[in-house]
Amino acid sequence: MTATSRPTDNSNRSSGRVIARVIWTSIKILIIPVLCIAALIVGLAVGYVILGDKPMSDVFDSGTWKHMYDLVFAEGG
Structure with a gap:
């Protein structure tokens, strides 16, 4: 049994295959x-709602996260 060699000439590739390959690489x-x-996002929601017993609407409120930032990085005395 002998295997036939495949031609390595890439000039006759269809443009559809090239575009599909570029799209697949981008997705990867x-x-x-x-x-x-x-x-x-899921971790923030689970931690805030389930562990913190707070409403889901507060998860995406920027004031909530500013308050948490202030608590973490506040200078204590």
């Missing part, structure tokens, strides 16, 4: 940051 590169951001 972007999936990790998107999943990390989604995990951050």
Whole structure:
């Protein structure tokens, strides 16, 4: 049994395959940051609502997170 060699000439690739490959590569590169951001949002919501017994609407309020920042980085005496 002998295997036939495939031609390595890339000049006859269809543009559809190239575009699909670029799109697939972009998806693979972007999936990790998107999943990390989604995990951050879910973690904030779970921690704030379940552990903190606060309403879900406060999770996305910027005043809440400013208050938490002030508590963490306040100069104590």
